Amino acid sequence: MVQNKAKKHPSKQSVKVAVDNVIFTIISGELHILLIQMKKKPYTNLWALPGGLIRTGEDIDKAAVRILKEETGVSDVYLEQLYTFGKASRDPFGRVISVSYFALMPNSEMKLRTLKRYFDVKWCKFKDLPKLAYDHDEIAKYAKQRLEWKIEYTNVVWSLLPSHFSLTELQEVYEAILGDQLDKRNFRKKILALNLIESIGTKAMRGAHRPAALYRFKTKKQRIVEIL
Amino acid sequence: MVQNKAKKHPSKQSVKVAVDNVIFTIISGELHILLIQMKKKPYTNLWALPGGLIRTGEDIDKAAVRILKEETGVSDVYLEQLYTFGKASRDPFGRVISVSYFALMPNSEMKLRTLKRYFDVKWCKFKDLPKLAYDHDEIAKYAKQRLEWKIEYTNVVWSLLPSHFSLTELQEVYEAILGDQLDKRNFRKKILALNLIESIGTKAMRGAHRPAALYRFKTKKQRIVEIL
DNA sequence: CCAAAAGTGTTAACGCTACACCCATGT
C-alpha cells in the first residue's frame, strides 16, 4: 500500500522547475546582488531574483547559464548550483520548485538590459535588500552564507575581480563580504604564501599617492584552500 | 524573442521530480550505504539508490523523509539536501530530475524490509560499490565527499553513533570515513577540548580487557566546528 | 611640502604533531 501510494500519486505529478540566480558583484567596495522588478501578479512591482523555467530537454545547468545570459548578457562568470527550494506552498500559482544558482562576476560597468517581462533590473546593495517576492529572501540569505564560506575556503575570489588588481582591492573584496576589517600585513603575507596570485610588472597609477603593484591569479581553476 | 522562447517552451514542461537518498551508516568499522535492487527495465537487477517521485502538494523535504521511512522504517535520522541532478539525459524514460538527500544513521541492526517494487535491499560497503543505475554512481560519490567534509567541520558524527559510545568507537567512525589512521592521544585531546561530548559515569564491559568509559553528545544541534 | 594610499618585520601566544608506556579486565 505504501508502494501503491508512491506509485499512483506521482504519476499525476504536475510540477514545474524554475532556476533562480543569485548574482553577486562588488561595486565600489560593497557587495551587490542583481534584482529584477516583477510585472506578474500578485507580486507586481516587487523585487525578485532573476529566473525562469527550464525548457523540456534542457539540462538544468544549461538553463541556469541561459537565464543568466538572457538577463545580464554575460556568460563568462562563475556559476554553481546552490540549493533546491521545494516547499509546496512557495509559489501561489502552482507547484514550482526552484533550483537556485549562485553566480559571481567582476564589476564590469555592465549595461543591464531590462527584459520585457520585467519593469526594471538593478544592482542592489546586499545590506539594503528590500522584501523580495516568493521565498527569494531565504534564497538570497542562503547564497550569502555560501559566499562567505567560499571566499574563506576556496580561491573563487578571482571571479569577483578584474583580471588585474592590487592587493588592496583584493583585501577590500574580503572586507566587503565578511563585513570585517582585516590586518593589511597579515592579509598580504597569507595571500602571497598561498601562491595563488603573481605580480605582473605594471603598477596602477590612481590618484595622488604611491601606485600599487598589480597582480593576477595564476589559475582560475577552483581549489580548496584555507585563506583566512 | 528571447522572452518568447522563455515563456513558450516551458509551458509545455513535463518534468518529474524524484528524490534519491544516500543513506550512510557504519557497520563493524566500515562505511556502508543502503542500496536497492531494481525490477524496472532497463535496469533490472542493477543496484541503485533508494528513491521515489514526489507527490503533488508534497514539500520536497517531506518527500525525502517519507521515502526514507518507506525504505528503512526509520525516521529519526540526520537528513539534509545534497544536490539536484538535472541532466536531461539522466533517465532513459523521460525527464526526471533528482533532488538527492544525504542521510546518516547509527547502525541499529535494523531489519531491512524489501519493498515490492524492488528485488532486494542491502547495506553495501562503500568501498565495494557495484555499478549503479542512472547517474547514481555520481550521486554516491558526491555524497561521500560531503560526508568527509561534514565530519571534519561539523559535529554531525553524533548521527552515526548510538547514544552512548566510547572514544575508540568515535575514533573508528572517523577512520572509516576518512580512510586514515588517527593518533589516539591527539584525537582524544581535540575531541574533548571541543566540549561537544561528556562522559556519563558508566563503562562498557566488552571482552577481556579494560572497560571503556562511555560518552554522549551534549547537544545534537548542528554546529560548525573544526574537528580535525 | 602635504595628503593619501602602498608597502614592509618582529614578537609572543597558541595549536599541532609526533611519540611510548602503564592500566584494568577476562580467561
Next chain:
DNA sequence: ACATGGGTGTAGCGTTAACACTTTTGG
C-alpha cells in the same frame, strides 16, 4: 600470567595575531 584494548603527557615546531612606521606619488 598473559592477551587485549583503554587510557595518559610532553617537547619541538609552525602558524597566527597584534602592532607602526617609511615610501611613493600627485597636487
